[in-house]
Amino acid sequence: MAMLMLASTGAAASAADTAGAGQPDPNxxxxxRPAAGPEVRSIAAAGxxxxxxxxxxxxxxxxxxxAGFQRVVSQKKVQLKNTVTDADGDKSTLTFEVWTADTAGKPVTKVKLNDTTYGVIVSPYVASGSLVTVDVPPGKLSLHQNYVFHTSAFDGSLYETSWSPWAPFRVEPPVDLTLPAPDYTAPDPSALDNPPSGLQTKPLGAGAALAAKTKPAAEQCSAKDDDGRQVxxxxxxxKDEAPKKVAAKMAAASDExxxxxxxxxxxxxxxxxxxxxxxxRSVPVVIRTDGVPDAIAYFMFVRxxxxxxxxxxxxxxxIEPAQQIPLDFAEIDLNLGKxxxxxxxxxxxxxASAWKGxxxxxxxxxxxAEITTPYTWDASxxxxxxxxxxxxQIDGAILPSDGKIRPFMTGYQWSLDYRGDTSELDQIRCDTKDVDKDVTPGCVFVNSAPTYEFNAKKFPQAAAHGWLIQTYNPTHPGSETERKPLYYMGDKDQNNRSRGRICPTGWAAENGDASALTDxxxxxxxxxxxFASSYNSGGMSSTEGGLNPAxxxxxxxxxxxxxxxxFxxxxxxxxxxxxxxxTDPTFKEVCGRSAISGKENQESMGGHFSAFMKDMRLRDKDAYWLDTRMTPGITCHNGGGTPVICKLTAQ
Incomplete structure (x- = not known):
C-alpha cells in the first residue's frame, strides 16, 4: 500500500463541481452512472x-x-455506512462511490473498488429506513490517503436525483512507525560507556537515612579572635557566582x-x-573582621x-588556586585533617609525604597539590x-599578611558543602551478593542510575515499541528526560505473573502478522x-508493589x-x-504490548540485559534509565501529538 502523508490541515470543504482531467463528473x-441497474423512465413520474x-x-x-476527515482505524476491514429511505416503502439499494481527495475534501480521482463497469459497491435491497453497511475489499485503499465517498439510492426503478453529502475519511492507524532495516551485525552497546550524570536517582523506596547524615551547606569558620577577626x-x-578571573581559569582547564x-x-x-x-568545587577562603571581608582567595577543590x-x-x-593568591595573605597551608x-x-x-606538589x-x-587515599571494606x-x-576534612592554616596574629586554624568538611540535590550522589553500596551466578564482591554509586541501551540497529521492532511507549504514554518508563526511571524487580515468580497478565498465551499469534518474522x-x-522484570510493569498490582497497574x-x-x-x-x-x-488508543495507557518477532523480542534483552545487570551490579529496586536509541528526527506527521506517524532512525 502506498504510504501517503497529509500535506496540511484545514476545515473539510464540500466537493468541487469537477474532478481531475479524464475523470467523470463526481456530482x-x-x-x-446506473451501477444498480437502469432507471425505468416510463414510471419516473409515478412514484x-x-x-x-x-x-x-x-x-x-x-x-x-x-480537517474534518473521519479517522478509520482498521486496515483489514474498512466499512462505509449510510441510511436509505423510500416514501413509498419500497426496498432500495445504496451505491457507494469512493474518490481520492485533496486536503480540503474535494474529490480528485475515482477509486475503482471492484472490477465492475463503474467500480462501485452496490448494497443488497434493504427496507426503507435501514442503515446500510458495506465492506471495502482489502487492498483498495491506501494508508494516510485522503478520501471522500458518497451514496446514491435506487429502488429498482428510480434513482434519487442527487448524491448524498460527501463523507471525508482517511485510513489512518493511530500508530504507524516506519522502521529501519535491521542490521544483525551491529554490536551491542555497553553500559560501561555510559556518560557521567549529575542526576541523583535513588533506588525505589530508599530513604534518606545514612550512617552519617549530612547537613545543609554552610560556611565553615574558625572562632573569632579578640579583634573580631575570623577565617x-x-x-x-x-560558575555564574565565581569572579570572572575564576571562571576564565576554570574554562581554560581541560586536563583529565x-x-x-x-x-x-x-x-x-x-x-x-x-x-x-x-x-x-569553587570554594572561597575569606578573612573577615566583624563579618566584613578583608581578603578572599579562591580555590578549586576536586575530589x-x-x-x-x-x-x-x-x-x-x-587542590589548586583559581587565581593567584592575593597579597592580603602571607601564606595558606592546606592539609588532610581526617x-x-x-x-x-x-x-x-x-x-604528609604523600602529597604531590x-x-x-x-x-x-x-x-x-594532589593526594590519594585508599579505602577498604570487609568483603569476606x-x-x-x-x-x-x-x-x-581539609584543615587550613591561614596567615594574614599583616603579621599581627598567628595563623587562623579552620577546616573544610566535604559533606557539609553540597549544592543542590546531590548530597547522596556519593553514597556507595558494596556487596557480596550473587549477580547472575557471579559472586565477585564489588561496589557501585547506588544513587547514580545507569542507562540500558537497546541495540536499535539490530532489533528495531523491540526498540521502536519501547520508543513509542516511553515517548507517548504518561508513565514514560525509563525516560531520563521525564525523570521516570525503571526499577529493577528481581522476583522471578512475580515476573511470570506480571508477564502472564499482560501477554497471555496465544495473544501474539492472534494479533500479529507473520511478515514481522525474520526467518x-x-x-x-x-x-x-x-518490562515484566520491573516495578513499572503494567502487570504488577499495587498490592504487589507495582507502580503502574494496568x-x-x-x-x-x-x-x-x-x-x-x-503489531x-x-x-x-x-x-x-x-x-x-x-483500536483507537487514548495514549493515556500505562503500558504497551506488541506482537513482534520473537527473535527481536528475546535477543534485544537476553544476554545483553544480563551483562548490563552484572556490569552495573543491578539489585532489586535499583533505578536505571532506558535509551531506546531510536529517533524520529523531524519526520513525525503529527507534530508531536497523536496519531503517531513517524519514520524512525536507529542510532
Missing part, C-alpha cells in the same frame, strides 16, 4: 424516489481530525584528573557514573572517587551489603513494556487489555509498527 446525477441519508460515515472510527571556607560557588577522561576543572559540578565520581577494586576504592583530592566512613569501611590515612601557597602562586562475608559515605524458525512474541474499569487484576496494543507488519519491503487493527 453528475446518479442515473448517469417517489428513494433518498440517501445526510450523514454517511466511514468506520471503525470514533473521531475526526482537525571561613565559604559555601561553594556556581585521576585518569577519569571527563573529570576536569572546567566548571563546578558533580558528575558520576556507576563506578566513578568527580566532584569539582574523585573510583570504585576500582573488589574490596577497596580510592579517593583522589586535587577521613570518615561507616561500618566495615576503613580509610587508610596517608601521611607542595600543599601551601604564598602570594602569586597557582600550583596544584556471604550475601552481605553495606552502604558507605566516605568523607574528608522460518522465528515465532511471533508478545513484547511487554515496561486496570480496566471495575477490575482489580492487571490485564494487557488496558495497554496500548501494536509489526511489513508493507512492501519496509517494516512498520502499527496500532492493533480496529
Amino acid at each position: 453528475a446525477a446518479p442515473s448517469t 417517489s424516489r428513494p433518498v440517501s441519508g445526510k450523514n454517511p460515515v466511514a468506520a471503525p472510527s470514533t473521531k475526526k481530525d482537525a 571561613c571556607f565559604g559555601k561553594q560557588l556556581t 584528573i585521576a585518569g577519569i577522561p571527563w573529570c576536569n576543572t572546567d566548571f563546578p559540578s558533580i558528575l558520576s557514573t556507576r563506578q566513578a565520581q568527580c566532584d569539582v 574523585t572517587l573510583q570504585l576500582d577494586g573488589a574490596n577497596s576504592f580510592t579517593e583522589h583530592l586535587l 577521613h570518615f566512613c561507616q561500618g566495615s569501611c576503613k580509610p587508610i590515612q596517608p601521611d 607542595k600543599n601551601w601557597w604564598v602570594p602569586g602562586e597557582m600550583h596544584s 562475608g556471604v550475601n552481605t551489603q553495606e552502604l558507605f559515605k566516605p568523607d574528608v 522460518v524458525a522465528d515465532e511471533l512474541n508478545c513484547d511487554e513494556f515496561a 486496570l480496566v474499569p471495575g477490575k482489580t487484576t492487571p490485564t494487557g487489555d488496558a495497554c496500548l496494543g501494536t 509489526a507488519k511489513k508493507v512492501g519491503t519496509t517494516m512498520h509498527l502499527f496500532s492493533l487493527d480496529g
